[in-house]
Amino acid sequence: MLIQTGQVRREALGAMLTVYGQVVPDPEQVTGISAAHGGQVTRLWVGLGQQVTAGQPLLQLATDPxxxxxxxxxxxxxxxxxxxxxxxxxxxxxxxxxxxxxxxxxxxxxxxxxxxxxxxxLGADRATQTLRAPQDAIVTQLNVAPGDRIRAGVALLALGARHRLWVKLGIEPEDVDRLRPGMHVTLQPVFGSAPSFKARLSQVHAVINPATHLVDAIAPLSGQATRNLIPGMWMRGHIALARRTALTVPQTAVLHDARGAYLFVVEPDQHAHRIDVVTGLEARGRVAVSGHGVHAGQTVVTVGNYELRDGLSVRTATPPS
The missing domain is CATH 1.10.287 (Helix Hairpins)
Incomplete structure (x- = not known):
């Protein structure tokens, strides 16, 4: 029977975990704006989600009598x-x-x-007070409207630093043990054609987020990496998992039936021999396998294996690769 073949190799193989998440302001760089005394909001110059620059007026407050x-x-x-x-x-x-x-x-x-x-x-010597942005930022929370009366110390709005963002990625609970802070992640917006860029995980949480039913992993961004990102934007992340040395074969060599995964090796006498295997990581068209009788250097059938039976005589259409 005419077949094509590949080889069993021992090599380092790394898997890629694809996850999704959203851009959010870095909570460590969110500044709450409040008044040192009570009063009434007489003017409001910003809205939720608006970008502001350092020194820009945010709101005007009439001092409480x-x-x-x-x-x-x-x-x-x-x-x-x-x-x-x-x-x-x-x-x-x-x-x-x-x-x-x-x-x-x-x-x-x-x-x-x-x-x-x-x-x-405290500003009590002035009839009105104008609160200004302390830095370039985005209005991430707005709790007041013109005419509202406020008490001293109450948060009026919150500003997230424009050039300090997080990408909060959702991880399936069964994958959490495979992740560690410091791992590389390649990020790209889900929508649009913006180029991808690299970051590192800084946190892998240990609880399930009740809103998403996933475990959060955090990739912090700063500087130029935040230039085209907007809080709320959906992101796709590819996390490079730890590389492991394993026996690998071309993916087309592995078949499945009621007994599980298996492949055919070509014996020196040009007969096909079935070996049951357990599969593992997949990358670059190859898959990690383990099983009794599998070793590096063996020739495995990659094309024509669907028609094979254990012990059938074969001949190769191309030299083993």
Whole structure:
């Protein structure tokens, strides 16, 4: 019977795991914007998902009347402490006040000035305050609208750094043990024809994400790698798994029946002999096999093997490759 053949080789074989995920802002580079005092949003210059540059106005806030009152009270307290100190100094010069009373008056003025400076740092000295972007970023969260009244310290919006992103990839739970931080991953947008680029896994989580029912693996990106990426974009990733040395044969040499996988080797007397095998990694048109009687250098049937039976005489159409 006329056949074509290949050879059993011992070689390093690496598998590629294909996964999918989304671009998200790097949570370590997300900045929350809040007001140091209460007030009312009078203007809003940005929307959710908008790109902003460092120094760009985000929103305008009218200072809450109670915050303005606290500032006026602090200012009045400074004036009172200054007047009180002048009185004590006059009494001290006439020896009608003690040095301890003078020191106390001086300390009261220091405390009053500190309280006034704190109110100014909070912005309570201004009728309105404009909050600006601290860096180039993307508005990833927006919690207010014009007219809203807000309390001090409440998050108004969040800014994700434009040039620091994550690709959050979804991994099937059974594949998690095959991954390690530091592994290379080749990334490419699912839609469009943008070129692929390389990154490394920084994290492989140990819990299932309830939203996707997959395990998250993180590939961080920065600098030029983020140039054409937008949060929410779908990405395809090819993760190069650890390489292993194994016996491999051409994929066309492996057949399957009710007993499982098998192949035919060509014995020196030009007869085909069936060997049952267990298959493993596949790459570059070859597949790893193991089984009793399989060893490197054997000739295996790659074409014509569907018609073979164990012990059938064969002749090759081409030299073994």
């Amino acid at each position: 109670t915050a303005r009152l606290a500032f006026e009270q602090a200012k009045a307290q400074v004036a009172y402490a200054r007047k009180k100190l002048a009185q004590v100094k006059g009494l001290f010069a006439e020896q009608l006040a003690t040095r301890a009373e003078l020191a106390k008056a001086e300390q009261q003025l220091v405390n009053a000035r500190d309280a006034l400076r704190a109110q100014r740092r």
